[in-house]
Amino acid sequence: MKAIQIHQYGGPDTLQFEQEVHKPQPAAGEVLVRIQYAGAIPLDWKIRNGWLQNVFVKELPYTPGTAMSGIVETVGEGVDTFQPGDRVFGNVNGSYAEYGMAPATDLVHMPDDLSFEDAATIKGGAEAAWKALFTEGELEAGQTVLIHAAAGGVGQFAVQLAKWKGAHVIATASGANVDFVTSLGADQVIDYKTALFEELVSNVDLVVESVGGEIEDRSWGVLKPGGRLVSLTQLPSAEKAAQYGVTAKFNSEFPTSEDLYTIAQLIANGSLRSEIDSIFPLSEANQAHAKSEARHGRGRILLDVRSV
Incomplete structure (x- = not known):
């Protein structure tokens, strides 16, 4: 072959x-x-x-x-x-x-x-978004989530799935992608090239972090006490999590086959783009x-x- x-x-x-x-x-x-x-x-x-x-x-x-x-x-x-x-x-x-x-x-x-x-x-894209939001992040309707790199292969699904769940969605993206991410349903889109998200965002329940480095470092302070940070790139700092009184997770749990079929149905019926x-x-x-x-x-x- x-x-x-x-x-x-x-x-x-x-x-x-x-x-x-x-x-x-x-x-x-x-x-x-x-x-x-x-x-x-x-x-x-x-x-x-x-x-x-x-x-x-x-x-x-x-x-x-x-x-x-x-x-x-x-x-x-x-x-x-x-x-x-x-x-x-x-x-x-x-x-x-x-x-x-x-x-x-x-x-x-x-x-x-x-x-x-x-x-x-779906695998590595929508699957990763589902894991970060629900399997690891335990996001519920009415909560607020900050999604970094929202125009990317994972972020685009995370925005839509969070809105489908009934969450308030704040996203970061480059200026060229602000309209695109807004079209996905984000309630607030921050152009990371012209603004510091930590100056505009606070008291969120969940951060979905798929960039790493300084973006993770700057994300701890926007979480409310007891909030969650889910990293898709690296093992997050246990010391920082303890310092800010939040939970940090990385690749410890994964969606079930039933979850994946739900994602597939949402795409098939047009609910998820x-x-x-x-x-x-x-x-x-x-x-x-x-x-x-x-x-x-x-x-x-x-x-x-x-x-x-």
Whole structure:
């Protein structure tokens, strides 16, 4: 099969499009998926750069990618929740390829009205937003949430899901994206290039932090006592959390399959909008990574695997 292979850690040019990569076969409990679209998400290039070698152990060469949408090709022994021809989304091992393998528990059925493009945006995008808001952040109707990088691949979903829940949404974005984030339903959008959010915001219940560094440092003071900060980029400071009397969390819990299907239904029925920044053919995965790594996109970046 055709696939992207990484033979050494490094920049986008380490992504090699190869014509003859071994096609996996499902073992017991596994599902082989014919990939339609793969999500090019920040985790992929952080692994590619070699930054997470102690967390995600890879045997070189490896096929990158996890987030995808596709069609079940074959199922392994003991799998009775899926059958060939089913439309699915979720995580597979090596989604930058014509075929990828996944435990059956990592896949979710697609609603009939959901497109493959939109389905590929859920894992690592809408899923991460749901986790930050509800699984980790425990956001409730009537509460106030501050969402950083609200025009990005996670932020755009977080704004919409928080409004769907009935929360008051404050968001940060660049001036070029203020109207876009407002169109997603944010009650207040702060242009981070011209204003300091900590001077305009206070007493919030939850901060969704997906930038890291000084943005996290400046976010503690806007929380009310007993509030929550959920980081999507790094383990937040336990010392700062104690100092400000708040809870800080990072990647300890994840949405359930039922949660993911709810997200898929919201997209399918138009309640949740999936903004796709760009779609690259699989052979141009290096360009997709370069764009994602530049951090200036609006929405999700996808790889069209059907075009190989």
